[in-house]
Amino acid sequence: MYFHIHFILALQVFNQRYLAKEKYFTPSQLNNITK
Incomplete structure (x- = not known):
């Protein structure tokens, strides 16, 4: 249970870092997704 x-x-933590990197490197792509 503890391991889970x-x-x-x-x-x-990995998802937060991945999303932060995506926002940092590809702001234009995120803007296209939000439209």
């Missing part, structure tokens, strides 16, 4: 919770927390 730790794995979820690790995925959340």
Whole structure:
């Protein structure tokens, strides 16, 4: 159970970093997606 919770927390951190990198490198693509 502890490992499962730790794995979820690790995925959340990875997703936050991935989304931050996407926003940093491709703002124009995100603007196209939001339209």
